[in-house]
Amino acid sequence: MIRRIQERKTxxxxxxxxxxxxxxxxxEHGRQVTLWTRKEMQVEQINTAQxxxxxxxxxxxxxxxxxxxxxxxxxxxxxxxxxAAMREIAARIRPHLPPDALLIHATKGFxxxxxxxxxxxxxxxxxAYDSKRIVALSGPSHAEEVAHRRPTTVVVASHSxxxxxxxxxxxxxxxxxxYTNPDLVGVExxxxxxxxIALAAGITDGLQFGDNAKAALLxxxxxxxxxxxxxxGANPLTFAGLAGLGDLVVTCxxxxxxxxxxxxxxxxxxxxxxxxxxxxxxxxxxxxxxxxLALARRFDVRLPIAEQLAQVLFAGKPAVAxxxxxxxxxxxxxxxxxxx
Amino acid sequence: MIRRIQERKTxxxxxxxxxxxxxxxxxEHGRQVTLWTRKEMQVEQINTAQxxxxxxxxxxxxxxxxxxxxxxxxxxxxxxxxxAAMREIAARIRPHLPPDALLIHATKGFxxxxxxxxxxxxxxxxxAYDSKRIVALSGPSHAEEVAHRRPTTVVVASHSxxxxxxxxxxxxxxxxxxYTNPDLVGVExxxxxxxxIALAAGITDGLQFGDNAKAALLxxxxxxxxxxxxxxGANPLTFAGLAGLGDLVVTCxxxxxxxxxxxxxxxxxxxxxxxxxxxxxxxxxxxxxxxxLALARRFDVRLPIAEQLAQVLFAGKPAVAxxxxxxxxxxxxxxxxxxx
Numbered sequence: 020m021i022r023r024i025q026e027r028k029t030x031x032x033x034x035x036x037x038x039x040x041x042x043x044x045x046x047e048h049g050r051q052v053t054l055w056t057r058k059e060m061q062v063e064q065i066n067t068a069q070x071x072x073x074x075x076x077x078x079x080x081x082x083x084x085x086x087x088x089x090x091x092x093x094x095x096x097x098x099x100x101x102x103a104a105m106r107e108i109a110a111r112i113r114p115h116l117p118p119d120a121l122l123i124h125a126t127k128g129f130x131x132x133x134x135x136x137x138x139x140x141x142x143x144x145x146x147a148y149d150s151k152r153i154v155a156l157s158g159p160s161h162a163e164e165v166a167h168r169r170p171t172t173v174v175v176a177s178h179s180x181x182x183x184x185x186x187x188x189x190x191x192x193x194x195x196x197x198y199t200n201p202d203l204v205g206v207e208x209x210x211x212x213x214x215x216i217a218l219a220a221g222i223t224d225g226l227q228f229g230d231n232a233k234a235a236l237l238x239x240x241x242x243x244x245x246x247x248x249x250x251x252g253a254n255p256l257t258f259a260g261l262a263g264l265g266d267l268v269v270t271c272x273x274x275x276x277x278x279x280x281x282x283x284x285x286x287x288x289x290x291x292x293x294x295x296x297x298x299x300x301x302x303x304x305x306x307x308x309x310x311x312l313a314l315a316r317r318f319d320v321r322l323p324i325a326e327q328l329a330q331v332l333f334a335g336k337p338a339v340a341x342x343x344x345x346x347x348x349x350x351x352x353x354x355x356x357x358x359x
Numbered sequence: 360m361i362r363r364i365q366e367r368k369t370x371x372x373x374x375x376x377x378x379x380x381x382x383x384x385x386x387e388h389g390r391q392v393t394l395w396t397r398k399e400m401q402v403e404q405i406n407t408a409q410x411x412x413x414x415x416x417x418x419x420x421x422x423x424x425x426x427x428x429x430x431x432x433x434x435x436x437x438x439x440x441x442x443a444a445m446r447e448i449a450a451r452i453r454p455h456l457p458p459d460a461l462l463i464h465a466t467k468g469f470x471x472x473x474x475x476x477x478x479x480x481x482x483x484x485x486x487a488y489d490s491k492r493i494v495a496l497s498g499p500s501h502a503e504e505v506a507h508r509r510p511t512t513v514v515v516a517s518h519s520x521x522x523x524x525x526x527x528x529x530x531x532x533x534x535x536x537x538y539t540n541p542d543l544v545g546v547e548x549x550x551x552x553x554x555x556i557a558l559a560a561g562i563t564d565g566l567q568f569g570d571n572a573k574a575a576l577l578x579x580x581x582x583x584x585x586x587x588x589x590x591x592g593a594n595p596l597t598f599a600g601l602a603g604l605g606d607l608v609v610t611c612x613x614x615x616x617x618x619x620x621x622x623x624x625x626x627x628x629x630x631x632x633x634x635x636x637x638x639x640x641x642x643x644x645x646x647x648x649x650x651x652l653a654l655a656r657r658f659d660v661r662l663p664i665a666e667q668l669a670q671v672l673f674a675g676k677p678a679v680a681x682x683x684x685x686x687x688x689x690x691x692x693x694x695x696x697x698x699x
Contacts, residue, residue, distance in 0.1 A: 159574030170568045170686055172575035174693050191690055193683075196575070198693035228510045234499030234609035235512035235536070238601050245599070259585070259599060260693045261578050269574035272612050343533075346510055350531055353514050353538035353600045 027051050029189070030093040032108060034061055034082060037125060038099040040165040041156075044195050045097075046079040054082040055089035090115040095123065095189055097156075098141070101301060102128030102211075105137050109144035116148060121185050123175070125156040127210035128303050129310040134317070136207040152182040155203055156190075157210040158261035159269035165195070172196040174261040176206035198261065205257030208248040213267045214278045214304035215311055215325050216240035220271035221282020222331070222338045236324070237271055242356060243322050247311060250318035278304035285331055286338045305332060367391050369529070370433040372448060374401055374422060377465060378439040380505040381496075384535050385437075386419040394422040395429035430455040435463065435529055437496075438481070441641060442468030442551075445477055449484030456488060461525050463515070465496040467550035468643050469650040474657070476547040492522040495543055496530075497550040498601035499609035505535070512536040514601040516546035538601065545597030548588040553607040554618045554644035555651055555665050556580035560611035561622020562671070562678045576664070577611055582696060583662050587651065590658035618644040625671055626678045645672060 029045050031038045034056040042052045056062060065082035083089050090096065096116065100108040105126055116122070122145075126137045135143075142150035158173035165171050175186040175197055183199040191197045200206055216237065223232050244267070245258040257263055270276050281302045284294040295302060308329050315322045327345050330336035369385050371378045374396040382392045396402060405422035423429050430436065436456065440448040445466055456462070462485075466477045475483075482490035498513035505511050515526040515537055523539040531537045540546055556577065563572050584607070585598040597603055610616050621642045624634040635642060648669050655662045667685050670676035 159571050159578070161569070161571055164569040164571045167569075169571060170563075170575075170682070171571040172578075172686075187690055193687060196686055196690070198691060198696075200693045202694065223510075229501070229504040229507075230609050230613050231499050231501055231504045231509060231511040234605045235510075235601065237608050238499070238512075238599075238605035241604060242599065254694065256694050259578075259582065261575065264581060264604065265574045265578035268577050268608060268612075269570050272608075273570050342510070346512075346536055347533060350527055350536070351538060353540045354542065354594065354596050356538075 028053065028093045029095045029097060030055060030089040031097045031099065032086075032089065032112070033057070033100055033104075034065065035099060036162040036166070037160075038097070040162040041097055041099065041125065041190075042080050043166060043168075044190055044192060047192055048189070050079060050189075052080045053089045053093070054080060055086055056082055056084060059084055086111050087115045090117065090120075093117060093120050095121040095185075098122070098124040098126065100124075100126055102126050102130065102137060102303065103301070103306075105140045106130065106144055109141050113145055113147075116145060118147060118149075121154065121182060121189070122148060122152065123154040123156055123186050123189075127157065127207075127214070128307060129211050129314075131306055131310060134310050134314055136204070136211075138203055138207060151178045153177060153203075154182050154186045155207050155210075156186065157206050157266060159265040161269065161273065161275060163275070168194055170194050170196075172198070172261060172265070174198045174200050174206055176200040176203045176262070178203055200257060200260065200262070202254040202257045204251055205248050205253030206262040208251055208253055209244060209258055209262040210266055211307055212244040212247065212311055213263075213270050214307050215328060216244070216267055217270040217276050217278035218282040218285075218302075218304035218308070219324055219328050221276075221279035221284075222286045222328075223282075223342065224279070225283040225286025226338060226342060228342070233271065237267060239356075240271075240324055241267055243324055247315055247318065247320050247322060250320045251314065277302050281305070288337065290335065291332050308332060368393065368433045369435045369437060370395060370429040371437045371439065372426075372429065372452070373397070373440055373444075374405065375439060376502040376506070377500075378437070380502040381437055381439065381465065381530075382420050383506060383508075384530055384532060387532055388529070390419060392420045393429045393433070394420060395426055396422055396424060399424055426451050427455045430457065430460075433457060433460050435461040435525075438462070438464040438466065440464075440466055442466055442470065442477060442643065443641070443646075445480045446470065446484055449481050453485055453487075456485060458487060458489075461494065461522060461529070462488060462492065463494040463496055463526050463529075467497065467547075467554070468647055469551050469654075471646055471650065474650050474654055476544065476551075478543055478547060491518045493517060493543075494522050494526045495547050495550075496526065497546050497606060499605040501609065501613065501615060503615070508534055510534050510536075512538070512601060512605070514538045514540050514546055516540040516543045516602070518543055540597060540600065540602070542594040542597045544591055545588050545593030546602040548591055548593055549584060549598055549602040550606055551643075551647055552584040552587065552651055553603075553610050554647050555668060556584070556607055557610040557616050557618035558622040558625075558642075558644035558648070559664055559668050561616075561619035561624075562626045562668075563622075563682065564619070565623040565626025566678060566682060568682070573611065577607060579696075580611075580664055581607055583664050587655055587658065587660050587662060590660045591654065617642050621645070628677065630675065631672050648672060
């Protein structure tokens with residue numbers, strides 16, 4: 020097993036809240052971290068904050084707008100880009116990526132039109148890189164809690180066990196537990212699809228259906244995620260793990276989630292355009308609902324929750340009517356539905 | 360398939376909050392419901408409330424302290440007793456139980472010394488009854504929400520599919536969804552063991568570990584429940600369903616749960632005797648932790664969360680130290696632990 024923690028520099032791309040939180044984890048390992056961002060102003064903020072005490076940023080973290088500088092001499096690269104930006108970011112990385120560097124991404128979502136997973140997008144845009152070594156990081160991990168060093172457990176997945184173990188060594192701390200998983204497909208699919216159920220959970224909470232209804236939604240929702248993921252080649256056990264159940268629970272029960280907030284506003288009868296304008300940021304679950312239904316058609320899988328959600332999002336169906344149609348499905352056997 | 364909803368009387372034993380809530384479900388079906396309770400005063404309260412408007416109790420619900428009267432002419436019996444009282448209640452039922460009546464229980468827990476499931480206790484005490492037809496009702500169902508007709512989804516399990524379907528017909532309403540499951544063992548074990556994880560969730564919340572930690576605990580907790588349950592003969596899929604994941608989520612995320620409250624007080628460093636005195640009611644998770652560890656020895660299964668919890672409950676180990684020992688376990692592969 021090759022362990023490469025002797026070398027010392029990690030590039031983190033881009034400097035969002037999750038990129039910053041993971042940079043702190045890396046700095047606690049004594050690593051040099053170079054954060055890449057498009058924004059000159061953010062570079063200045065971060066590098067100035069480094070000079071002042073109590074900024075919360077370790078002195079080992081520096082920012083730059085130069086991809087060449089960010090990647091130069093890095094033995095590991097952590098990509099935390101929005102899913103819509105992944106292909107463009109990968110193309111920017113291409114000329115500067117050290118071929119031996121470990122490549123980890125922590126982005127949850129599919130590419131919109133192609134329906135590709137993030138590791139597939141990276142592999143396509145980085146043909147000189149050994150794609151088997153790409154690692155996906157996922158699991159229940161609010162960035163704010165990681166930034167405050169609250170106990171957190173994540174999973175790193177890769178087709179290469181050795182690469183997953185490298186990522187584990189790179190990030191593992193007493194308060195930041197890292198498990199490996201060989202099921203790259205399952206870990207990526209779980210992280211993407213949970214946003215659909217988080218939107219639906221926001222709706223049931225907005226309709227004041229209560230905790231019983233939300234627990235049932237999570238249960239049926241995880242079965243739906245597992246059904247599509249398994250059809251796509253994932254190991255069903257992955258969905259019982261941190262990137263499935265774990266991430267689903269944290270996203271659906273936290274009022275910090277943008278997806279949950281959007282669902283809550285939809286339950287009040289607001290049309291999608293107004294809801295998105297009010298939130299003012301990307302709501303990943305909206306795009307993911309479309310992607311999931313396209314994938315469901317491709318793999319011939321039924322997704323009743325995503326179907327009803329799409330009716331609410333894109334066809335103006337009242338949320339109550341969608342919920343009633345879900346509840347009103349013919350009575351059945353639980354295991355047949357879970358195992359379908 | 361035999362469907363027996365033509366007959367009209369159901370006995371509900373005993374008149375706790377869950378028994379009362381389920382009585383309302385039955386009354387909404389137009390059934391006569393006779394609630395049995397030990398307490399003369401409660402009989403009077405319920406029967407007087409029936410006369411007044413707006414009591415929330417349908418006119419079809421009557422109470423009695425006579426087991427003979429409660430069971431006379433009943434085509435179905437719903438037992439909702441505390442697990443510690445199940446054997447004694449079953450013995451009281453024995454002389455009066457109509458042999459053709461459908462017998463459903465909605466009690467979560469094991470018998471303390473024997474480690475028997477509730478359906479096993481009922482079968483032993485009711486030798487003249489066809490034990491294959493015993494049905495267990497479980498799933499995410501706060502009684503208060505059911506009493507307010509909030510959308511709720513439960514599962515009914517029996518060795519006899521026909522009996523489970525009878526229970527489904529008896530209870531199914533547009534807002535109260537009932538799924539069948541042939542896995543009686545899994546449904547009973549899931550409902551009992553989730554209280555252990557709820558206690559632990561109260562502890563992590565009391566220690567202010569945050570949502571990431573709680574989601575990880577739920578994930579590892581469900582794996583632990585599934586491991587023991589499968590060793591006991593359950594279908595692992597059941598734990599991905601309403602009586603596993605669903606009930607776990609609702610119990611661990613609700614501040615209404617006595618188990619969660621007890622964990623919260625334990626996190627503050629209070630000894631168990633003080634905590635139990637402060638709560639003043641049965642905290643099922645405490646007894647279940649002992650039962651689960653005894654079952655784990657019998658079936659040769661490791662339960663790291665229950666083990667640490669037992670140290671806190673019975674050996675005075677500080678909750679923080681237990682949490683650290685859980686977090687500090689050797690780094691590993693996720694699927695190996697889930698599948699262990």
